[in-house]
Amino acid sequence: MRVAMLHNRYRSGQPSGENTVVDQTTDFLRRSGHDVDVYAQHSDTIAQMPGKDRALLPLRSVWSFSSARDLTFRLRESRPDIVHVHNTFPLWSPSVLRAAHQLGLPVVATLHNFRLMCANGVLQRDGRPCESCVGKIPWRGAVHGCYRESTVQSLPLVAGITVHQKLHTWQKYVTTLIAPSEFLKTRYVAAGFAAEQIVVKPHAVPFSGQVREGAGEAVVFLGRLTEEKGFADLLEAWDASLGQLVVVGDGPLRAAAEARAAADPSVRVLGELPWAESMEIVRTARAVVVPARSYETFGLVVVEAFAHGVPVVASRSGALAELVEDGETGALADPGSPDALRKALRLVTDPHTSITCGERARRVYVERFSPERDLAATERIYADAIARHAAGR
Known part of the structure; x- marks a missing residue:
C-alpha cells in the first residue's frame, strides 16, 4: 500500500508527542513493506519567513490555497492509496483535506488534540479543564485569550474553528477520524461529530527489549x-x-x-x-x-x-x-x-x-500497545476507509 503521511511538525525546541507518533507510525508501516511518502511542513520555518508572510499566517492557518495547490501537485505525482493527515496547523490548513478529496483519494485523520473545537487545543483555561466551547461556537476562546493568553492571537483560531464547523470540513472530506482514546472520542461526539466516523486506536510505542527486574528504584x-x-x-x-x-x-x-x-x-x-x-x-x-x-x-x-x-x-x-x-x-x-x-x-x-x-x-x-498490534489496527483502518470511500460512504 502507498500511504501519503501529512503533518505540520512542531518546533524542534518543543517536545511533541504528535511528532513522535507520526515518526513511529511511519516507521512501523515502512518496516512492514508499505511505501510511505511523508509530506511535512515545519513550524521552525516560521521564524525565517518575511514579515508579510508571518502577518498573513493567521489567515493561512484557516485556509491555505498555496498548500492545497502544492499538495495536489505532489499527490498527482505519487498517487497514494490513502492520505493520512495528522496536524494541519498552522502551515498546511484544512484546505489539504479538500485537495485530497477532490483527487478521489480516501482520507483518514488522527485526532491528537482538541483543536477542532478549542482555541488552545487542550480544553484548558487557568490551568484547569474547560469545556465551555464544546459543541458551541468558541467565542469564549477569544474573550479569554485562550491561545497564548492573547485575544488577538486567539481570534484567527476561533474564526477557523467556526468556519470549519459551519462548512463541516472535517466531516465532508475525511472518511475516518482516528482517536487514540475513548475519552477523546466522547469529546468529539459531544462537539457534534458522528460517532460512526470515529474509530478508537491507541498509540503504540517501540520496546527496547529489556523489562525491569525487581521493584525498581526511583x-x-x-x-x-x-x-x-x-x-x-x-x-x-x-x-x-x-x-x-x-x-x-x-x-x-x-x-x-x-x-x-x-x-x-x-x-x-x-x-x-x-x-x-x-x-x-x-x-x-x-x-x-x-x-x-x-x-x-x-x-x-x-x-x-x-x-x-x-x-x-x-x-x-x-x-x-x-x-x-x-x-x-x-x-x-x-x-x-x-x-x-x-x-x-x-x-x-x-x-x-x-x-x-x-x-x-x-x-x-x-x-x-505493541507495534505489531498498532500496525495491524492501522492496516485495518486504511482498508476499511478505502472500501468506504469507494462505496461513496
Whole structure:
C-alpha cells in the first residue's frame, strides 16, 4: 500500500508527542513493506519567513490555497492509496483535506488534540479543564485569550474553528477520524461529530527489549515541567519517605524543581535527555508518575512505562483514567490534589505492590500497545476507509 503521511511538525525546541507518533507510525508501516511518502511542513520555518508572510499566517492557518495547490501537485505525482493527515496547523490548513478529496483519494485523520473545537487545543483555561466551547461556537476562546493568553492571537483560531464547523470540513472530506482514546472520542461526539466516523486506536510505542527486574528504584517524572502537567502538585506531594524522585524534562517550573533538589537530597533534576536514555531511567523506576491537571488525550509515557514492566501513578482524568487500572497497573489520584497523589505514590512505591502492578502493566502493553498490534489496527483502518470511500460512504 502507498500511504501519503501529512503533518505540520512542531518546533524542534518543543517536545511533541504528535511528532513522535507520526515518526513511529511511519516507521512501523515502512518496516512492514508499505511505501510511505511523508509530506511535512515545519513550524521552525516560521521564524525565517518575511514579515508579510508571518502577518498573513493567521489567515493561512484557516485556509491555505498555496498548500492545497502544492499538495495536489505532489499527490498527482505519487498517487497514494490513502492520505493520512495528522496536524494541519498552522502551515498546511484544512484546505489539504479538500485537495485530497477532490483527487478521489480516501482520507483518514488522527485526532491528537482538541483543536477542532478549542482555541488552545487542550480544553484548558487557568490551568484547569474547560469545556465551555464544546459543541458551541468558541467565542469564549477569544474573550479569554485562550491561545497564548492573547485575544488577538486567539481570534484567527476561533474564526477557523467556526468556519470549519459551519462548512463541516472535517466531516465532508475525511472518511475516518482516528482517536487514540475513548475519552477523546466522547469529546468529539459531544462537539457534534458522528460517532460512526470515529474509530478508537491507541498509540503504540517501540520496546527496547529489556523489562525491569525487581521493584525498581526511583519514582520518575518524565515530561514538561508545567502547572497543567501537575508538576507543582508533585513537588508539594513529594516526601522523602517515598524514596527518590527523578525529574526528566524541562519547562517553566524547572527553577522550582532545582531549588527543591538543592534543599532535598531525595529529588534529582536531570533536565531533558535523549529518548533512549530516558527509557533506561524508566526501565529502572519503582514507578512513573503522571499527575496531569489538564485532560490528556492519550499518555505515551504511560505506555512506555508499561512496556518496561513499570507501574504508573496518574490522575483520575481524561485518557489517563482509561489507561491506568487503579490497583492493578498502578494507582489513580484526583487531579490537583497533592494529598491524594501522595497516598497513591505511597501505595505503589511499596516493593511488593510495584512488582505485582508492573507485571500486570507489562501484560497490558503486550496485549494492547505493541507495534505489531498498532500496525495491524492501522492496516485495518486504511482498508476499511478505502472500501468506504469507494462505496461513496
